[in-house]
Amino acid sequence: MKEAATIYKQVLDTDPANGDALHLLGLVSHQSGQSATAIALIKRAL
Numbered sequence: 001m002k003e004a005a006t007i008y009k010q011v012l013d014t015d016p017a018n019g020d021a022l023h024l025l026g027l028v029s030h031q032s033g034q035s036a037t038a039i040a041l042i043k044r045a046l
Contacts, residue, residue, distance in 0.1 A: 004024070005025060005029075022042070023041070026038045026042035026045060029041060
């Protein structure tokens with residue numbers, strides 16, 4: 001999951017509004033126990 005998070009963050013560095021990367025990083029954050037971060041990322045993806 002750490003590698004996936006790194007890739008999603010790289011995508012967001014280039015395209016901060018990328019809905020797919022925001023959503024997937026939100027899922028990774030949730031699975032890592034970072035619920036508040038996950039919620040914020042998924043809200044941004046909407």
